[in-house]
Amino acid sequence: MKSDFDWGAVGDALPLLIDGFWTTLLATVLGTLVAAVLGLAIAVAGRAPSRLVTVPVKALMEFIRSTPLLVQLVGAAALFTSVEPLTIGIVVLGVHYATYTSEVYRAGIDGVPKGQWEACRALSLTPRRTWQAVILPQAVRNVLPALGNYAISMFKETPYLAVITVHEMVYQARNYGTEHFRYTEAFTLAGLIFLVASYPTSLLMRKLEKRLGH
C-alpha cells in the first residue's frame, strides 16, 4: 500500500522543507563567515615568527581536519547543553571548515610576490600595515573562488545539524517521514532541493574561477 510514490505527500512536505531550508541557508552563510574569518586568523598565525605559535596551531588544525564533523557536533552539543543548538552548529561547522580555508589563504598569501614583502620592508611599514594594506588585499582576491567552493560543500553538510536538533531542512524531512510514514517523498524532495540549490552555485563558481584566471 505504501509502495507507491504519493505526489500529494510531496505537496504536503514542500512548505515544511522550504521552512527548514531558511535555517539551512542561515547556518551555511554564518558558518562560512566564521570559517572565512577564523581561517584567515589561522593562516596569519601560521606565519608567526615563533615556532611556539606555529607548531601547536598546525597540530590542532591537523587534528580537527582529520576527525569527523559529526563527532565534533554531537560532542559539542553534549558538553554545552545550555547553548542554542543552532549556535553550536554554526560554530562547529565554522571551526571545522576554518582548518580547510586557512590552507587556501596560506596558498593565496604564498602567491603574493616576494617583492611586495620587500617593498613593504623598504618603506618600513609596520607588520600590521604590511598585512592590511599590501598583502591581504592581493591574497584575498585570489582565494575567493576556493572559499566559495567550501561554502558549497558546507551547504551539503548542514544536514548533520539535524542530529543536534537544529530545525533545518533534513530535520523537517525526517519529522515528516516519521509522522506520516512517508520517508520516500520527504527525502527525495530534500535531495532535489539540495541539487537545485547547489548545482547552479557551483556553475557560477566555476565561471568566476575562469574569469579570475585560474
Add this chain to the structure above:
Amino acid sequence: MNDFFSAFADDLPQLRSGLWVTLEATVLGALLALLLSFVLGLMSLSRLLLSRGVSRVVVEFFRGTSLYVQLFWLYYAMPPLTGYELTPLVCGVLAFGLNYGAYGAEVVRGAVNSVPRGQYEAALALNMSPLHRMRKVILPQAWVQMIPSFTNLLIQLLKATPLLWLISAADLMTAIEKLRSRTGETLTAYVTLLVCYFVLAYALTLLMNLLERSAKRRLGLATGGKSLLKSRSAVNAAQTAGGAG
C-alpha cells in the same frame, strides 16, 4: 575518568567489532568509489556524446545531493518504494561509494587531462592501441597526480562513516556512544573517539603516501625521504570538495 577506562576495557569486544564495521565501511566504500571514479572519469573523456552525458549527469547528481540525504534515502526511502531492504552497512557502502566516486571521477578526469599532449602523440606515433596507450603511457602518469586528491577523499570518506550510527549500524561511534551513556563521561568519551578517528586517518595517510612513493618511483621521479610523513594539503580538497572542480 577511571570509570570510563575500566568500562572501556570491559567493552573491548564491542569496541573491536565497532572498529571493524567502521573499517569495513571505509575500505569497501573506498573500493566502490575507486571503481566508479575510473568508470565515470574515463567515460567523461570519451569522444561519444552519450557516454560523456551519462557520466556528467551521474556525477552532478551524486555531488549535488548531499551524502546525508543519499544515505537516508537508501535506508528509509528505498524499502517502501522498491520493496528491497538493505542492511545498514550495505547502505553505507553504497552511499559512500556513489558519493565519493562522483568526486573521484573529477579527479580522474583532471589527472588524465593534465598528462602532456605530447605523450598521447608519441604513443600514437608508436602505433599503440588505445587500450595499450592508456594502460602503459597515460594512466601511470595520471595516477601519480591522482593519489593526493584520492587521499583527501579517502579521509573524507572515513570522516563520513559515523553517519552509520544514525542508521543503526554498530560502528565505532555507536560502541563509544554506548559507553558514554553508561558511564556519563561525556568529555572523555568524545575525546577518545576523536583520537581513534585521528589515528585511523593518519594511518590511512601514511599508506597513501607509501603508494604515492611507489608510483613516483616507477616513473623515475625523485621521492625524498620525508615524503612519507608529509601531511595532506587541504587546497587539493578545495578542488574536489566544492563541487566545482
